[in-house]
Amino acid sequence: MAVIPLLAMVRKDLQLFFSDRRSVIVSFVVPIAIASFFGAVFSGGGQNREPARIAVSIVDQDESAISKAIVSGAESDKNLKVSKPAIDEAREAVKKGNTAVAVVIPKGFGELSGQAFFGDGEKPVLTLLHDPSKSTELAMVRGVMTQHVMEAVSQEMFGGDQGRKLIEKTLPQIESSTSMAPDQKRLLVDMLSSVQKFYKDDSAAATTEKPRRRGLTMPYTVDEEAMTAGSNIAYNGYAHSFAGMAIQFLLFAMANIGVEMLLERQRGLWSRLRSAPIAKVTLLAGKTVSGAVISLMILLVSFGFAMIVFGVRIQGSAAGFLGISIACAVMASTFGLLVAALGNSPATARGVTTLAVLMMVMLGGAWVPTFIFPAWLQQFTLIVPVRWAVDGLDAMTWRGIGLSGALMPVAVLLAFAAAFWTIAASRFRWTEG
Amino acid sequence: MLTIQHLRKSFGPLVAVDDVSFGVERGTLVGLLGPNGAGKTTTVSMIAGLTTPDKGDVLVEGARLSGDTDPKKRRIGLVPQDLALYEELSARANLRFFGALYSLSGGALDKAIGNAVDLVGLSDRVNDRVATYSGGMKRRLNLAAGLLHDPDVLLLDEPTVGVDPQSRNAIFDNLETLKARGKALIYTTHYMEEVERLADRIVVMDHGRVIAEDTLEGLQSRVAVVGGGKATLESVFLTLTGRSLRD
Numbered sequence: 001m002a003v004i005p006l007l008a009m010v011r012k013d014l015q016l017f018f019s020d021r022r023s024v025i026v027s028f029v030v031p032i033a034i035a036s037f038f039g040a041v042f043s044g045g046g047q048n049r050e051p052a053r054i055a056v057s058i059v060d061q062d063e064s065a066i067s068k069a070i071v072s073g074a075e076s077d078k079n080l081k082v083s084k085p086a087i088d089e090a091r092e093a094v095k096k097g098n099t100a101v102a103v104v105i106p107k108g109f110g111e112l113s114g115q116a117f118f119g120d121g122e123k124p125v126l127t128l129l130h131d132p133s134k135s136t137e138l139a140m141v142r143g144v145m146t147q148h149v150m151e152a153v154s155q156e157m158f159g160g161d162q163g164r165k166l167i168e169k170t171l172p173q174i175e176s177s178t179s180m181a182p183d184q185k186r187l188l189v190d191m192l193s194s195v196q197k198f199y200k201d202d203s204a205a206a207t208t209e210k211p212r213r214r215g216l217t218m219p220y221t222v223d224e225e226a227m228t229a230g231s232n233i234a235y236n237g238y239a240h241s242f243a244g245m246a247i248q249f250l251l252f253a254m255a256n257i258g259v260e261m262l263l264e265r266q267r268g269l270w271s272r273l274r275s276a277p278i279a280k281v282t283l284l285a286g287k288t289v290s291g292a293v294i295s296l297m298i299l300l301v302s303f304g305f306a307m308i309v310f311g312v313r314i315q316g317s318a319a320g321f322l323g324i325s326i327a328c329a330v331m332a333s334t335f336g337l338l339v340a341a342l343g344n345s346p347a348t349a350r351g352v353t354t355l356a357v358l359m360m361v362m363l364g365g366a367w368v369p370t371f372i373f374p375a376w377l378q379q380f381t382l383i384v385p386v387r388w389a390v391d392g393l394d395a396m397t398w399r400g401i402g403l404s405g406a407l408m409p410v411a412v413l414l415a416f417a418a419a420f421w422t423i424a425a426s427r428f429r430w431t432e433g
Numbered sequence: 434m435l436t437i438q439h440l441r442k443s444f445g446p447l448v449a450v451d452d453v454s455f456g457v458e459r460g461t462l463v464g465l466l467g468p469n470g471a472g473k474t475t476t477v478s479m480i481a482g483l484t485t486p487d488k489g490d491v492l493v494e495g496a497r498l499s500g501d502t503d504p505k506k507r508r509i510g511l512v513p514q515d516l517a518l519y520e521e522l523s524a525r526a527n528l529r530f531f532g533a534l535y536s537l538s539g540g541a542l543d544k545a546i547g548n549a550v551d552l553v554g555l556s557d558r559v560n561d562r563v564a565t566y567s568g569g570m571k572r573r574l575n576l577a578a579g580l581l582h583d584p585d586v587l588l589l590d591e592p593t594v595g596v597d598p599q600s601r602n603a604i605f606d607n608l609e610t611l612k613a614r615g616k617a618l619i620y621t622t623h624y625m626e627e628v629e630r631l632a633d634r635i636v637v638m639d640h641g642r643v644i645a646e647d648t649l650e651g652l653q654s655r656v657a658v659v660g661g662g663k664a665t666l667e668s669v670f671l672t673l674t675g676r677s678l679r680d
Contacts, residue, residue, distance in 0.1 A: 008533030012519070012526070019521045268515025272578065275481040275511040276534035279502050431483060 005278050009286030010293060013257070017294055027253045027298050032305050035245035038367075039238030039310060053081035054137045057090040057102040064110025065162055069152035070145075074103075079144055094129050100137035102129040103145060113153045114166055151217060164199055167192050238310040239397035243390050244366030246302035247328060250295040251360065251386070254332040255353035257291050258339025262346045270430055284337060284425055291333030292326070299325050314397055320406025321396035327413035328389040334420035341424035360386045385416040434459045434617040435480070435509075435586045440489035442475055449475040451641040453489070457586070457634075462608065462618040464632030466625075468674050472641040473621045474514070477590050480619070481511045493586065507535055510584030514591045516571045517578070520564040524555060524574050527563060528581060535582035542581075549577035552607055569600025576607060587611065589620045593627065605631060625666040635666075639674045 017023055058074055060067045075082045085093065090102035104127040112124035126149065130138045157163035171192055174185055264270055273283055303325075306312040314321045343349025361367060363377075364386025370378050381387045392409030395401040435457045442450040450472040457463040467473045478484040480491050482498065491498040493505045518527050528546045532538075537545055550556045553573035563571060576592060589608075593601045608618060608631060622628060628635055628649075635652055637645040645652060649666065656664035656672050664672075 002536060004536045004538050005534045008530050012522070012530040015526055016519060016521055268513045268517040269519070271478075271481070271483055271513045271515070272511060272517040272531065273534060274483050274501070275506070275509070276531075277502050277504055277506040278534060431478070 002278055002282055005276065006282055006286045006289065009283070010290040013287070013290030014293065016260075017253075017257075017290075023253065023256065027249055027294075028301055031242075031245040031249040031298070031302050035238065035242040035302065035306070036310070038241035038245065039306075042237045042241060042368075053079060054101070054140060055083070055099045056080045056141055057083050057085050057093055057099045059087045059090050059102060059104045060084065061087070061107045062105050062109040065160055066110035066113060066152050066156045067105045069155060070105060070148050073148035073151060074145065077144055077148070079140065091129060094131055097131055097133070100131050100134040101141040103127070103141070104129065110156070110162060113149070114157055114162055117153050117157050147218060158195065159199065164196075167196050167199075171196070236310065236312050236398050238306050239312045240369065240390070240394055242302050242306040242310075242312065243393035243397070244361065244364075246299045247332075247364070247386055247389050247393075248357065248361040248366050250298040250329070250332050251335060251357045252354075253298060254291050254295060254336035255339050255350075255357055256336075257287070257294070257333075258336040258343065258353065259346045259349050261287065261336075261340035262343050262349055265340075265429070265431070266346070274430055280428075280430070281425070284421070284428070287337060287340075288330070288333050288421065291336050292329040295329035295332040296325060299329060312397060315400030316396040317401075317403040317406060318396075320401075320403045320410075321393065323406050323410045324389065324392040324396060324413070327410045327417070328385075328392075331385050331389070331413045331417040331420070334417045334424065337424035337428075338420045341427040341429075360384050363387065365390045385413055388412045388416075434494060435619070436490075436492040436495070437476070437480065438490045438492065440476060440479055440491070441487045442472075442479060442484060443487060448641050450479070450486075453638070453641070453643050455634075455636045455643060455646055457617040457619055459585070459615045459617050460612055461633040462612055462620055462631050464628035464635045465619055465621040465638065466623075466628060466635060466670060467621075467638035471638040471674075473638055474590060475641075476638070477511075477588050477619065477621060480586075481509060481588055482506050483511075507582055508585045510579040510582065510587045512576050512579040512587065512589045512592050514594065516575055518563050518571060518574060521562065523562055524550065524559045524566075524577075527574065528559075528578060531578045532581040537582060545581045545583065549580045552580065552610065553577045554603060567600075569596040569603070572596045572600060573604060573607070576604060580611075584616070586617045586619070589618060591622055592620070593622070593624065601627075625670060629666050637670065637673050645673055 056074065058071050060071050071082070071084070074080055083093075083099070087104065090099070090104070093099040094102050106124060106127070109124045109126070112122055116123045126145070128138065128142065128145075130141075157166070171189065174180065174188055174192070177185060180188075270283075274280075303312065339349055339353050343352070363381045364370075364384045365381070366386055370381055370387060370391075373381065388409045392406060392413075395405040395409070399405075437456065438454050440450055440453045441448070453472070453476055455463065465473050465476070475484060479486045479489075482501065482503070493508050496505055498505050498509075519530070522530075525546060528549060529542060532542045532545055546559070547556075550559045553576055555570060555573060555577065558566070558570065563574065566574065572592060572595075576589075579587060579589075593604055596604070605627070608620070612618060620628070620631060632649065634646065634648055636643055637652070645655070647655075652666065652669045653664045656669050658664045658668075
């Protein structure tokens, strides 16, 4: 292959790229700006960061010991940010989207929940007013409130005044009952008598010992460990956002180079190139190399910025990171060739490729991680090269996976590049008309 | 210097060029005339190696030209009809690139660029962006780009389209100089006066075939003029190709 012409093509394409200030800004500055924004939004709770809390309003219309204990428990929960407005204000806050869920504890909740706790009494209704666009938050609040209600009700029933009075009132009723079977009556009386004895013993102990926590509590605690590159390394959301945005904009840059090739053909430049004693494969190789160099520069400049400003680190293999970056750059460059080969005119090619790039980056997880997709879509997106590039770069940065984790993404990206190049070479029209 | 033998090219059912043969010697210019769709550009494309002929040969000093990478292509230079230039780059950057396509580099490339821009009178603007050039300057640079590798044969496909009389005259002077240096030139145009001024021989094509090949005087003698004077080339051309419109 003729080296001087090949290098001349690469140099010329780089000169053309950098002579267009708009292209440079769109390719280098815009992805950094957007990735910085997305990174800030999706960076998650790092080591030293306060986790995001769900805004919840609690309207306590009961004001019983149980309802007060529920509110107190919710207020101390690290997952919730509790406010206590009036019912109308709570409704308005949910409607406006300022609060994800409003919990309404109705009048009589404490008494009814206590009775329902020991028997088949009428169950009170805990109303959850929720924002329909925040179903995930609703599920979380439902779970968290279950814990606090069970703790508050059981604590009151096994030691509170309300529970004590309820048992004192219930025991004579059971003993005088004629409708209950004798065996059943005896068992229930034994159980409630034991609880009553527990109250008395507990009251005596309370004068001499530290008061014990009564009622039901969660029978376990949780140790949360983020599975990143290491126990002392926090997840850095900027790593993902910079990978996604850099890939999106290098694809746009390469699509633009493809459109420029169509313009070059329209302007007769390819006639001049082909009149030289150079193989067609050399001409396409020149375009591939120059595109890959520009793509690699976009990727490395973006990550360089992320490393300096946001502390993104390659926690996995540096060689793997470089390998994926190069494979991604070659894939993007051949995508540009494909645009030039399949595009009929610059105008139509520009429109179609913008759509194609947006689809690829959306399905490839460049905007939002693919794990939020339905299962079938997660499988489907494996045919999108961007998915392999984003996952591969994630693996080499915050996931801290070694070189072996880069091999498959590199192989798949190069396979896409080979397919794009083959189609482009076979379909490329060298002359206009 | 250059011999074209029985060239034929069809695109589907359309026969664009059919059995075209002619030649051009060193230090001469052959004017290739014909109405729109006559097959001039397809013929030039086959000579330049842009289009592969279905039949026939292009010979450079008796050696058949074949394939994209045939080194004999170095002996042919193309000045395309379009302004095949990168407007965003300087004239020098353009010429460095086009010269490198012929594997020119270093001092040889700098010398070639100097010679080419001297010939077309652009030495003082060689570092300016092409986008700042006038139409005539771009045409002259287009010519310079085809000369960088010092070809023996120069193919000029309507090289004066859209230029002012001064630039056109400058290009004519350049071509006269090249002829004097022994270059063989093939020149396609619709402007009869250009051929009258420059051509040593004229090839008239129509419907893909050569319908006449002669000197200017030879062609003029084929048409009788009332009063006994010389026919103009335009009247000869219209007599040979007819007056029906070619769209």
